[in-house]
Amino acid sequence: MRILLLGGTKDSINIIKFIKKNYDAYILTTTTTEYGAKLAKEGGSDDIIARPLPKDELIEIITKNHYDILIDATHPFAEHITQTSASIAKELKLTYFRFERPAINLENIDTSHVHYVNSFVEAGELIACRFNQKNVLHFAGANTMEDVLKNASVETFYPRILKVESSLEKCKSLGINPTHIIPMTGAANVEENMELIEKYNAGVIITKESGKIGGVIDKIEAANAKNIEVIMIQRPEIKNINKKDMISNTDELDVKLKNFLKKIDRI
Known part of the structure; x- marks a missing residue:
């Protein structure tokens, strides 16, 4: 099998490891x-492309290199690439799977400090309206900072980001104080989040609803322990995706891949 994997998430790494362990497959992974x-x-992964790819280039890669399967394992908030990948698969009549990270179950979690919004612009508006005197820990990635700062103050903004050139340049262009930048080395646990809250005297955490693997529960529990607020951006609803193409774990992926191979054997 020749597989083109749209990655950049922990989920995509798990998918690569699973496929390489259990199948004879060549994998090209694209990340941003x-x-x-x-x-x-x-x-x-057998090969990688480390930059955003427009639709026409993805189509060219797939057709020229005769890929059998397109797997979208991008972030739950990467709405545009998911819609693009689904449309490409439909156009090329290509086998397609969308790995959708399971939503978190908060039934047994105290969510009294959680404020739900639908976008990062709304998050900034809420901060400006209700929490404008509080220091803000931004745990939602460098690409979302600009929307928050359309309304929220940069003076009280502390982003936790990967210290890569592109992210640091975004901080610089937005006027973020270099001493406010928190280097990210992976998802933090409850204790580490509590330490950051104390260190930066934070009153608000911004996070995406990015599932258990994104450390959302640890952020909420740290906020509860320190009696501060959490602004959670809810996942966008991805339209035009056939539910039969959705998977949420490697067991479901295994079934899909085996069915694909059976189909190929019958041809």
């Missing part, structure tokens, strides 16, 4: 950052 590409290569 060098860091994501490095992790994909370490995970076992």
Whole structure:
């Protein structure tokens, strides 16, 4: 099998490892950052492309290199690439799977400090309206900072980001104080989040609803322990995706790949 994997997430690394362990497959992984590409290569991907790819270039890669399967394992908030990948698969009549990270179950979690919004612009508006005197820990990635700062003050803004050139340049262009930048080395646990809250005297955490693997519960529990607020951006609803193409774990992926191979054998 020749597989084109749209990656850049922890989920995509797990998918690479699973496929390489259980199947005879060649995998090309695309990511938007060098860091994501490095992790994909370490995970076992045969080749990598470390930059955003427009639709026409993705189509060219697929058709010229005769890929059999397109797997979208991008972030739950990467709405545009998911819609693009689904449309490409439909156009090329290509086998397609969308790995959708399971949503978190907060039934047994105290969510009294959680404020739900639908976008990062709304998050900034809420901060400006209700929490404008509080220091803000931004745990939602460098690409979302600009929307928050359309309304929130940069003076009280502390982003936790990967210290890569592109992210640091975004901080600089937005006027973020270099001493406010928190280097990210992976998802933090409850204790580490509590330490950051104390260190930066934070009153608000911004996070995406990015599932258990994104450390959302640890952020909420740290906020509860320190009696501060959490602004959670809810996942966008991805339209035009056939539910039969959705998977949420490697067991479901295994079934899909086996069915694909059976189909090929019958041809």
